[in-house]
Amino acid sequence: MNSPLKIGIAGLGTVGAGVVKLxxxxxxxxxxxxxxxxKLVAVSARRKARKRDIDLTxxxxxxxxMALATAPDVDVxxxxxxxxGGVARRLVQAALxxxxxxxxxxxxxxxxxxxxxxxxxxxxDSILAFEAAVAGGIPIIKALRExxxxxxxxxxxxxLNGTCNYILTTMRETGRDFDVVLAEAQAAGYxxxxxxxxxxxxxxxxxxxxxxxxxFGARVNFAGVHVEGIRRVTAMDIELAAELGYRIKLLGxxxxxxxxxxxxxxPCMVKLDTPIAHIEGVFNAVVVEGDFVGTxxxxxxxxxxxxxxxxxxxxxxxxxxxxSMPAFVVPAARLADKKASPIDRHIGAYYMRLMVQDRPGVIxxxxxILANERISLESxxxxxxxxxxxxxxxxxxxxxxxxxxxxxxxxxxxxxxxxEAPCLIRIEKF
Amino acid sequence: MNSPLKIGIAGLGTVGAGVVKLxxxxxxxxxxxxxxxxKLVAVSARRKARKRDIDLTxxxxxxxxMALATAPDVDVxxxxxxxxGGVARRLVQAALxxxxxxxxxxxxxxxxxxxxxxxxxxxxDSILAFEAAVAGGIPIIKALRExxxxxxxxxxxxxLNGTCNYILTTMRETGRDFDVVLAEAQAAGYxxxxxxxxxxxxxxxxxxxxxxxxxFGARVNFAGVHVEGIRRVTAMDIELAAELGYRIKLLGxxxxxxxxxxxxxxPCMVKLDTPIAHIEGVFNAVVVEGDFVGTxxxxxxxxxxxxxxxxxxxxxxxxxxxxSMPAFVVPAARLADKKASPIDRHIGAYYMRLMVQDRPGVIxxxxxILANERISLESxxxxxxxxxxxxxxxxxxxxxxxxxxxxxxxxxxxxxxxxEAPCLIRIEKF
Numbered sequence: 136m137n138s139p140l141k142i143g144i145a146g147l148g149t150v151g152a153g154v155v156k157l158x159x160x161x162x163x164x165x166x167x168x169x170x171x172x173x174k175l176v177a178v179s180a181r182r183k184a185r186k187r188d189i190d191l192t193x194x195x196x197x198x199x200x201m202a203l204a205t206a207p208d209v210d211v212x213x214x215x216x217x218x219x220g221g222v223a224r225r226l227v228q229a230a231l232x233x234x235x236x237x238x239x240x241x242x243x244x245x246x247x248x249x250x251x252x253x254x255x256x257x258x259x260d261s262i263l264a265f266e267a268a269v270a271g272g273i274p275i276i277k278a279l280r281e282x283x284x285x286x287x288x289x290x291x292x293x294x295l296n297g298t299c300n301y302i303l304t305t306m307r308e309t310g311r312d313f314d315v316v317l318a319e320a321q322a323a324g325y326x327x328x329x330x331x332x333x334x335x336x337x338x339x340x341x342x343x344x345x346x347x348x349x350x351f352g353a354r355v356n357f358a359g360v361h362v363e364g365i366r367r368v369t370a371m372d373i374e375l376a377a378e379l380g381y382r383i384k385l386l387g388x389x390x391x392x393x394x395x396x397x398x399x400x401x402p403c404m405v406k407l408d409t410p411i412a413h414i415e416g417v418f419n420a421v422v423v424e425g426d427f428v429g430t431x432x433x434x435x436x437x438x439x440x441x442x443x444x445x446x447x448x449x450x451x452x453x454x455x456x457x458x459s460m461p462a463f464v465v466p467a468a469r470l471a472d473k474k475a476s477p478i479d480r481h482i483g484a485y486y487m488r489l490m491v492q493d494r495p496g497v498i499x500x501x502x503x504i505l506a507n508e509r510i511s512l513e514s515x516x517x518x519x520x521x522x523x524x525x526x527x528x529x530x531x532x533x534x535x536x537x538x539x540x541x542x543x544x545x546x547x548x549x550x551x552x553x554x555e556a557p558c559l560i561r562i563e564k565f
Numbered sequence: 566m567n568s569p570l571k572i573g574i575a576g577l578g579t580v581g582a583g584v585v586k587l588x589x590x591x592x593x594x595x596x597x598x599x600x601x602x603x604k605l606v607a608v609s610a611r612r613k614a615r616k617r618d619i620d621l622t623x624x625x626x627x628x629x630x631m632a633l634a635t636a637p638d639v640d641v642x643x644x645x646x647x648x649x650g651g652v653a654r655r656l657v658q659a660a661l662x663x664x665x666x667x668x669x670x671x672x673x674x675x676x677x678x679x680x681x682x683x684x685x686x687x688x689x690d691s692i693l694a695f696e697a698a699v700a701g702g703i704p705i706i707k708a709l710r711e712x713x714x715x716x717x718x719x720x721x722x723x724x725l726n727g728t729c730n731y732i733l734t735t736m737r738e739t740g741r742d743f744d745v746v747l748a749e750a751q752a753a754g755y756x757x758x759x760x761x762x763x764x765x766x767x768x769x770x771x772x773x774x775x776x777x778x779x780x781f782g783a784r785v786n787f788a789g790v791h792v793e794g795i796r797r798v799t800a801m802d803i804e805l806a807a808e809l810g811y812r813i814k815l816l817g818x819x820x821x822x823x824x825x826x827x828x829x830x831x832p833c834m835v836k837l838d839t840p841i842a843h844i845e846g847v848f849n850a851v852v853v854e855g856d857f858v859g860t861x862x863x864x865x866x867x868x869x870x871x872x873x874x875x876x877x878x879x880x881x882x883x884x885x886x887x888x889s890m891p892a893f894v895v896p897a898a899r900l901a902d903k904k905a906s907p908i909d910r911h912i913g914a915y916y917m918r919l920m921v922q923d924r925p926g927v928i929x930x931x932x933x934i935l936a937n938e939r940i941s942l943e944s945x946x947x948x949x950x951x952x953x954x955x956x957x958x959x960x961x962x963x964x965x966x967x968x969x970x971x972x973x974x975x976x977x978x979x980x981x982x983x984x985e986a987p988c989l990i991r992i993e994k995f
Contacts, residue, residue: 153857161717164717165714272855272859274711277704278707281704281879282707282708282879283704284598284882285875285882286591413843414840427702427871428872429871430866431702431864432863434861434863435860436859442857445857449711449712452711456890460886460888465597
C-alpha cells in the first residue's frame with residue numbers, strides 16, 4: 136500500500152464535519168480510488184467543545200489553525216474557515232509557502248486574492264484546489280479546467296446561489312412577496328439570520344468571479360462584477376414574467392465583449408423553454424458555451440454538507456494522485472489582466488414595469504422617451520384598472536445599450552403619472 | 566518550453582478531422598493549458614485521397630495504422646477507427662503494449678473489451694482515456710472518475726443516443742410515426758443509412774456499459790445490458806404519454822440491486838416535471854445519483870465533430886499533464902465482477918396500451934389477469950370509439966416485478982378482443 140495522504144482540516148462547521156464523515160465512511164473506497172489512503176491527521180476549529188457528531192479519535196486537535204500550515208505530518212491543508220481575509224487567508228498563504236497543498240471551499244478568499252494565491256502555489260509546485268467554492272457538489276471547476284479545456288469559452292452563466300433560487304421559486308409557487316418568503320426561509324434554515332450576503336448577490340458574485348477567472352484564464356476580478364440582488368423582485372413581476380413566458384432567476388453571467396470581460400449578477404428574465412428556467416429550489420446550474428463543445432449545462436445541489444464534502448474530497452483525491460494543473464488553468468504569470476466591461480456598455484433586452492395613473496397620455500409620454508433613446512419596444516402589456524387608480528404597465532424592449540435604458544428610466548421615473556420607481560429587469564437570450 | 570506531446574491519430578472521419586482542426590486552431594491555448602505543445606506528428610486513415618478540409622502539412626501519413634503503435638515519435642495514439650474488433654482493437658492493444666498512451670472514442674471496443682484494455686494500460690503505466698466514447702462533449706467520464714469520486718453511486722441514467730432522442734422529439738412535435746421521422750432524419754443526415762445501431766439501442770447500450778463500469782468500479786459487462794430500441798414506439802403512445810403527464814425517452818439506466826447490477830436500455834416514460842424529460846433533439850444528458858452529492862445532471866451535445874473533438878482533446882491535455890487514473894477508477898485487478906441483475910427481476914411501474922374490440926367484458930378480462938398476477942392499477946384511460954371498432958385502452962400500474970408483468974401481457978395478448986400485441990413501456994420514477 137502506498138503511503139497515505141495526510142490531511143489537516145481547519146474549520147469544523149457543516150462542511151468540515153461532512154468531510155470528516157465522508158473520509159471515514161468511504162475510507163476503503165477512497166484508498167482504492169485515490170491509489171493511497173486519505174488519512175485525517177489533524178483538525179482545528181474555534182470551539183473544541185461543540186457537539187459535531189463526528190469521531191475524531193486519533194486525530195490531533197490544534198488550537199491554532201496556523202499550526203496546520205507548518206505541521207510536518209500534514210501534506211494538504213483543507214481550509215473551511217471562510218472569509219476573504221483574516222485567519223483563512225493567512226492559513227492558505229502560510230500553507231502554500233510551506234509547500235503544502237491546499238483545498239478550500241472559500242469563494243470569498245478566491246474572489247479577492249485568487250491570482251495571488253495561484254502564484255504562491257505555483258512557486259512551490261503545490262496544488263491549490265477549490266471545487267467546493269462554486270456550485271457545491273457540481274464538478275464545474277474540473278469541467279472548466281479539464282473537461283472543456285479544449286474550448287475557448289464565449290459565455291458562461293448560472294444559478295449560483297441556492298438561497299436566492301429557493302426564495303424566487305417559492306415566491307413564484309406561492310405568489311407571496313420577498314419579505315414573507317425570506318422570513319420563512321430563515322425560519323426553515325434555508326437563509327441566514329443576516330441574509331444580505333446571499334440575497335444581495337455578493338455570494339453569487341464571488342462564485343462568478345472564480346468561474347470567470349477559470350473559464351477565461353484571466354485574473355479573478357471581483358471588483359469588476361456588476362451586482363444586484365433580489366430584494367426588489369416582487370410577486371407581481373414574477374407573475375407578469377410568467378404571462379410573458381419568462382421566469383425570473385438570479386444569474387451570474389460572464390462573457391467577453393469588445394470592452395473586456397462583462398461580469399454581471401442580477402435578476403434575469405429567462406424564457407421558459409430554456410433549461411436553466413427549470414432549475415428550481417436549492418439547486419444550482421452552470422451553463423458553459425464553448426467554441427467546439429457548444430452548450431453544456433451542469434446541475435446539482437449548490438450547497439449543503441454532503442454535496443460540498445463531495446467536492447472537497449474530489450480535490451483531495453486529485454492531490455492524492457498528484458494530478459495537478461495551474462489553479463486557473465494557465466500559469467499565474469500568464470493570467471490575462473482583462474478590463475471589466477462596464478455595465479453601461481451592456482447590450483441586452485429589458486423588461487420594465489411601471490405603476491402609472493390610469494389616465495390618457497401616459498403611454499404616449501413613456502413611448503416618446505424610449506423613442507428618443509432609440510429604444511424599440513417588443514411588447515406592451517397594460518393590466519386592468521385598480522381601486523387605487525394605479526395600474527401596472529409592462530414594456531419589453533429589443534436589444535439596446537444599458538446606458539440608454541438607464542437614461543430613459545430616469546426620465547420616465549420623473550413623469551407625474553408614474554407612481555413609484557420603475558422596476559427594470561434584464562432579459563437574457565440564450 | 567517543455568517537450569511537446571507527440572500525437573498519432575488513426576481514423577480521419579468526422580471526429581478525426583475535428584481533432585486535427587481543434588489542435589490547429591487552439592495550438593497556443595492548448596500549449597498554455599497543457600503545459601506543453603500538443604503536436605500532431607502522424608495520421609492514418611483508409612482513404613488518403615478523401616477531401617477532408619484539414620491541413621496535414623508536416624504530418625506523416627501512415628498507410629498502416631498499426632505503425633502508429635510502434636512509431637518511436639508517437640507518445641499517444643488517438644484511435645478513431647471504431648468497431649469492437651478488427652484494426653481498432655489490435656491498434657489499441659499494440660499501442661498499450663508498446664507503452665503508449667491511448668485516447669479513444671470507441672464505445673463498442675470499450676464495451677466489449679474494456680477491462681482487458683484497462684489491464685494492459687496499467688501493466689505499462691499508460692493512460693487509457695475515453696471521454697469521447699460517451700455523451701460526446703459532456704465530460705461525464707471525468708465527472709464519474711474524478712469529480713464525483715467521493716461518492717458511492719446508487720443509480721445513473723441518461724439519454725445516450727442523440728439520433729433516438731431526435732427521432733422521439735420530432736415524433737412528439739409533429740405527431741408523425743417512427744418510419745416517417747426516421748426517413749427524414751436519414752435524409753437530413755441525423756441518422757445513418759443503416760440505423761439499427763442507433764434505433765435498436767445498441768449504441769446506447771455500449772455507452773451505458775462503459776458508464777456503469779466507471780461509476781460502479783465493475784468490469785464492463787455489455788452482455789448484461791437488457792436492450793430494446795425505439796422502433797415500436799408509436800405516435801399514439803407519445804400522445805397518450807403526454808395526456809398522462811409523461812414523455813417517452815430512450816434511456817440507459819444502471820443501478821445496484823440485490824441480484825447484481827441492473828443495466829437497461831429501452832424506451833421509458835418519464836414525468837414531465839423531471840429535468841431529463843426536457844432534454845430534446847440531439848442533446849444528451851446523464852444523471853448521477855451519489856450518496857453524498859445527491860442528484861447531479863450533465864447535459865450537452867452527444868455527438869458531432871466539435872463536441873467529440875472537445876472530449877478527445879480534453880483527454881490529450883490530461884495525457885500532456887501526466888494526469889493519470891486507472892481507466893475505470895479502481896485498478897483493473899480490483900474491478901468487481903458483479904452479476905447482471907436479470908430483467909425478470911426488475912421492479913417498476915408500467916404503461917400498457919392495448920387495441921381492443923369495443924365490447925363488454927374486455928376490461929374485466931384484462932383486469933382479472935392483472936389481479937391474478939397481483940399487479941395493481943394506478944390508472945386506466947379508454948379513448949373514444951373508432952371506425953374500425955378498435956379502441957386504445959391505456960393502463961398504468963403500480964410497482965410490480967417484470968416477470969409478473971410479462972406473464973400478464975402474454976395472457977392479455979391472447980384475449981380474443983385484443984387486436985394487436987400490447988405495447989408495454991416501463992415508467993421510471995426519479
